[in-house]
Every structure is written in structure tokens, then in C-alpha cells.
Amino acid sequence: MKGKRIRQKGKLRLSQYFKKISDGETVAIVTDKGIRVSFPERLKGQSGKVSGSRGKFKLVEIKDGNKMKTFIIHPAHLKKI
Structure with a gap:
């Protein structure tokens, strides 16, 4: 996985x-x-659909094997496709 550039390490853009x-x-x-991650490492790189929100976090539905699972993830860890 490609990491952050040297000047961007530890920084988080407000946008x-x-x-x-x-x-x-x-x-x-x-x-x-830059933000504490509170979801399993195996989810990194997977894609899913946003199904709702809880406060400022988003509910993301991801297919794990044959089951659809819902994870609560901060928008800073999500990238639009």
C-alpha cells in the first residue's frame, strides 16, 4: 500500500x-x-454502500463472504467511487 507523502504524515485536512x-x-x-481506526483491518480496500448515518459516522454495508454486514465508519476513512 502506498503511504502518505513526507509532508502529509500525521496531518489531516479539515475538508x-x-x-x-x-x-x-x-x-x-x-x-x-491520522485518525484512530476502530474497524477490522480486513476491511481495508473493500467497497460498499452507505446506508445511513449515526451522528457524524456513516453506516456502510459490506458483503463479507455471503453475508451483508453493517459497519460504522468515520467519513475520513471513506473515498467516493
């Missing part, structure tokens, strides 16, 4: 922290090491 992602959008999970 990325407060970005708007609406329900029904397809997103990829990209971990940002």
Missing part, C-alpha cells in the same frame, strides 16, 4: 474530516492513520 457523503453512494474504505 477530508468534514466531507459530505450521502446515503446510497458507493464508497471504498481507505484507512487514514
Whole structure:
């Protein structure tokens, strides 16, 4: 996996922290090491649909094997596809 450039290490842009992602959008999970990650490492690189929100976090539905699972993820770790 490609890491951050040397000047970007440890930084988090405010636009990325407060970005708007609406329900029904397809997103990829990209971990940002500037924020604490609270979801399993196996999700990194997977894609899913946003099904709702809880506060400022988003509910993302991801297919894990044959089951659809819902994870609560901060928008800073999501990238629109």
C-alpha cells in the first residue's frame, strides 16, 4: 500500500474530516492513520454502500463472504467511487 507523502504524515485536512457523503453512494474504505481506526483491518480496500448515518459516522454495508454486514465508519476513512 502506498503511504502518505513526507509532508502529509500525521496531518489531516479539515475538508477530508468534514466531507459530505450521502446515503446510497458507493464508497471504498481507505484507512487514514491520522485518525484512530476502530474497524477490522480486513476491511481495508473493500467497497460498499452507505446506508445511513449515526451522528457524524456513516453506516456502510459490506458483503463479507455471503453475508451483508453493517459497519460504522468515520467519513475520513471513506473515498467516493
